Amino acid sequence: MRYGFWMPVFGGWLRNVPDEGMDASWDYVKRLTQRAEQIGYDLTLIAELNLNDIKGVEQPALDAWSTAAALAAVTEKLELMVAVRPNFHQPALFAKAAANIDRISGGRLALNVVSSWWADEAKQYGLQFDQHDDRYARTTEWLQVVDGLWTQDRFDFDGRYYRTDNAICAPKPAGKPTIYAGGESESAKTMIASLCDAYVMHGDPPAAIAPKIADMNARREKAGGKPMAFGMAAYAIVRDSEAEAKRELERITTVRELPAGYANFDQWLSGTQLERELKIQEYAVSNRGLRPNLVGTPEQLKERIAEYEAAGLDLLLLQMSPQAEEMERFAAQVIGTA
Numbered sequence: 001m002r003y004g005f006w007m008p009v010f011g012g013w014l015r016n017v018p019d020e021g022m023d024a025s026w027d028y029v030k031r032l033t034q035r036a037e038q039i040g041y042d043l044t045l046i047a048e049l050n051l052n053d054i055k056g057v058e059q060p061a062l063d064a065w066s067t068a069a070a071l072a073a074v075t076e077k078l079e080l081m082v083a084v085r086p087n088f089h090q091p092a093l094f095a096k097a098a099a100n101i102d103r104i105s106g107g108r109l110a111l112n113v114v115s116s117w118w119a120d121e122a123k124q125y126g127l128q129f130d131q132h133d134d135r136y137a138r139t140t141e142w143l144q145v146v147d148g149l150w151t152q153d154r155f156d157f158d159g160r161y162y163r164t165d166n167a168i169c170a171p172k173p174a175g176k177p178t179i180y181a182g183g184e185s186e187s188a189k190t191m192i193a194s195l196c197d198a199y200v201m202h203g204d205p206p207a208a209i210a211p212k213i214a215d216m217n218a219r220r221e222k223a224g225g226k227p228m229a230f231g232m233a234a235y236a237i238v239r240d241s242e243a244e245a246k247r248e249l250e251r252i253t254t255v256r257e258l259p260a261g262y263a264n265f266d267q268w269l270s271g272t273q274l275e276r277e278l279k280i281q282e283y284a285v286s287n288r289g290l291r292p293n294l295v296g297t298p299e300q301l302k303e304r305i306a307e308y309e310a311a312g313l314d315l316l317l318l319q320m321s322p323q324a325e326e327m328e329r330f331a332a333q334v335i336g337t338a
Contacts, residue, residue: 001305002315003335004043004081004231005036005327009062010054013235013319014252016284021322024052024060026070032324033071037078039331044071045112045317048083051121054286065097072105081110081180086142087128087135088116092167095149099173107174112200113181115139115188136187137161143179143195150176180231193219198229200317203288206304210311217312231315232308235289238301238330245296252321253284289319298333305334 006013007029012020022028033044048064051057068082080101084094102109115135116122122129130138141159148155149169157164181192182200192199199216201209213230220228239245284290292308294301294316305316320326 001309001313002042003040004045004079004315004317005041005323006233006317006319007033007044007046007062007067008323009047009064009067010049010052011059011061012321012323013054013286013289014284014321015054015286016254017252017321018055022324024062026062026067028324029062029067030071030074032327033075033078035324036327037075039328040335041078041327041331043079043081043110043315043317046071046080046082048085048088048114049118049121050125051118053118065101068109069101069104072101072108075105075108077108079108079110079178080105081112081178083112083114085114085116086139087122087130088125089142091142091145091162092149092164092169095146095169098146098177099150099169099171102173102175102177103171105174109173110178110180113139113143113179113196115183132185133187136183136185136191139181140191140195143191147195178229189216189219192216193225193228194223196228197226198231198315200231200315201233203232203234203291205291205293206307206311209308209313213312229314230312231317232292232313233287233289233317233319234292234294235285235319236294236301236326236330236334237320238294238296238298238326238333240297242296242300249290249295253290285319287319294318301334 008022009024011024012022014020036044046064046068049061052059052061064082068080071080098109116129119129138161141161145157145162145164148157149167150173154166154168155164156166178198179196180198180200181196183189183192193216201212209232216228237245237248239248294304
């Protein structure tokens with residue numbers, strides 16, 4: 001299993017805890033990322049939203065791509081998996097900038113391609129927001145343009161959304177960046193099986209993850225591509241006793257009042273094909289992070305992780321709070337003894 005962590009670009013991950021002791025700042029993410037390399041983490045996922053959907057839109061949120069470029073220069077080993085939303089980036093210009101960041105990192109850049117869900121954010125920034133299937137049609141063209149610029153000396157493209165005319169991208173990336181993407185609709189899975197390298201999922205129990213992996217493997221084989229990798233989001237709490245872990249779970253999921261980010265989360269639910277009836281407890285942690293039940297003693301977590309490995313999962317994308325302290329504990333008690 002590879003272990004990744006979500007970069008806390010929003011100042012935390014808990015919607016029910018206003019201050020998690022990790023501010024949205026360059027100083028914090030720099031120290032966190034450099035330490036993560038030292039204690040065994042393989043990857044960081046840097047989310048891309050211009051508005052803060054965890055703590056409320058008035059709160060700060062770090063820009064994903066300038067943060068990634070800075071981290072590329074001050075880290076040595078960690079894979080930098082940066083979210084990118086095609087309707088926010090012209091693909092030919094993006095290909096040029098991302099290739100440069102990959103060079104700075106020595107070939108450690110990866111993309112997490114996200115077909116945007118937040119209509120109000122796009123409206124605020126004056127950007128196009130497509131309907132569901134149109135978003136994946138745009139993303140398909142966007143990926144074709146980026147790949148063409150990265151792999152061909154000159155690249156022509158004439159599509160519905162994008163055009164290039166004998167375009168050049170030089171220097172190329174140091175290596176072909178891994179393309180991660182997620183989605184549960186037919187449009188999403190068709191696109192990912194054809195054009196991406198890895199499938200990332202929201203949190204679910206192993207019994208729910210296994211058939212998703214089997215389905216995507218079958219789609220991939222039909223598309224004629226190389227075998228895919230598979231990642232999943234999860235929130236982790238590791239303690240010396242199960243009782244301690246459950247007390248921490250109760251602390252982060254107790255809802256006394258709906259915080260500022262609720263309206264944005266509600267919009268997200270209404271705009272996707274994910275399950276609508278999430279318990280209010282799950283609202284506390286994004287990306288269905290509590291469903292994997294990585295809550296308990298080191299032995300319990302290792303047993304649970306082994307179940308995911310048996311299901312075909314390659315990568316855990318972990319959220320924790322407070323992130324620096326909990327990542328230390330997880331590394332020492334779970335990664336270091338796995």
